Amino acid sequence: MAPLDHSEIPTSEDVFSAAQNIAEQIHHTPLLRSRQLNELTGANLWFKCEHLQKVGAFKARGAANALSLLPEGVEEVATHSSGNHGAALAWAAAQRGLSCTVVMPETAPKAKRAAVEGYGAKVVTSGPSLAERESTLAAVLLESGAHPVPPYDDKRIIAGQGTVAMEVLQQSREQGFTPDVMVVPVGGGGLLGGVGLAVAALAPDTLVIGAEPAGADDAQRSLRGGVHITTQQPDTIADGLRATLGDKNYAVIERTVRDIVTVSEAGIVNAMQLLWTRTKQLVEPSAAVGLAAIIEHSARFRNKNVVVVLTGGNMDLDKVAPLLSSEKK
């Protein structure tokens, strides 16, 4: 593996710049509360509603920032993505009149593929593994000369995703509370890294905790073991969190994130059902991982002010809804 170029690792200042770069394009999403979920968890919860962001996911932030920083003359961009990053790049490219190609694994949710096409991008299908996705993207880049915008292992993307934490901290000041903890789902680590950078600079007393499926726990093993693990066989319903932690992401997370906890598949489904029924917010499985972590590791969150990022709301309802059990009580 090539050594990391330190100029490619984002800083808190890159997050601050990103907030200015994307201010006109993105939504300021609300913070939602639920008395019932506070009672259930014993924590004071605020849900940051990024499923109400443009394209239905925080990924709009990173994509908008990346395209605001494109080299002169670029007319076409490309990426690989199982879903929300692809839709975000397609949306951001359409806003700037750029062509866009997205390599998507054949296993991507139909709704996410439809969203990418709906924003006018070209979809190229690949095999499901990271290696297959990357090699297909390499072929696309070679043929088209498009500029690559990686889904997470990219300075501009990490910085863009971090703007969500700047917004949360501003909202918490306006609403008169101090977050003790921010809980952030982690797949490739763009969001977690960006949040870590923003919080380290602006609210150093707030802990940042990552949450990931036990079936895709490379980030926990990396952070807890102190060695960046780059292989895993992900097995989780949380399709947005199957990616492996990126190099730049790991470098940032190691310095800014307190810990990463894992959650069970049953815990993800239960948390998703609670969010659907108690907050009436239609979040995707990956977005439920934060609440799942608070429930499965309740002792570390009890009586704390906890902000949970609801990362997205895009899924195939006909696949996901049957997982929910009927309301019992």
Next chain:
Amino acid sequence: MAPLDHSEIPTSEDVFSAAQNIAEQIHHTPLLRSRQLNELTGANLWFKCEHLQKVGAFKARGAANALSLLPEGVEEVATHSSGNHGAALAWAAAQRGLSCTVVMPETAPKAKRAAVEGYGAKVVTSGPSLAERESTLAAVLLESGAHPVPPYDDKRIIAGQGTVAMEVLQQSREQGFTPDVMVVPVGGGGLLGGVGLAVAALAPDTLVIGAEPAGADDAQRSLRGGVHITTQQPDTIADGLRATLGDKNYAVIERTVRDIVTVSEAGIVNAMQLLWTRTKQLVEPSAAVGLAAIIEHSARFRNKNVVVVLTGGNMDLDKVAPLLSSEKK
């Protein structure tokens, strides 16, 4: 049928008083927008999010108002309800330390029955028809001496539900737009009547339009025919709209509502799917009837500023979710 006691018909002033009576207990719910749904309908839409209200439905407003106006010494209340009014009364009674009994038809959604029980009320099961519900309630009242709080045909309830329109009008001023039309689902007519009263007094240039399933179209036939029809055989997925328009409701609606339009069952499911996927809001079938009306009667809403009340978000997900088709696009 006994002649109506005119002192029992609510006025706009009753709605204004209700707003003060319930101010401490209810949420000011947000107005939500969706660029995609604006493009789809050709109208400028604002969705009033009463599925985010206490108990997940606007019914909290009427129940809270009714209990603020109880005769001295009442310690127990009772009602019949297929769902949200029962949960609302149970919630409002618990807030005041009152006992509560709710007669629910055996066909009521499990989630709604669970909510009533969850707020500590006693549930008595009845047959599904209005006559069976009313006779069971009569027996409960006779035995318990409880004070009845009807689900819709009640001055206090109509006035309470009308507060949602006062809130909408205040929000529209703050956000700088004038509603041309408010679209309100109608079952028993408590919400539609209350909204009619508020709008007639505060925004007489705004049209109020009711929307109901074609399979439960008594309100349209009553208003258009000029004779209050009190029988129907409801057949609709919108379980909150199967009730028959009440006497007091009809008297108010006749004076304050421009028209009532009907929608198909397929239109309700389609609108619900659009709301779930485009706004990420988990609304129940009844709550989708407003958007369904705008889609099925698009000419009368095109280029208008239209406020649609999303009335509630309570349902049996295992029954409702399978109705949605997978995303095609």
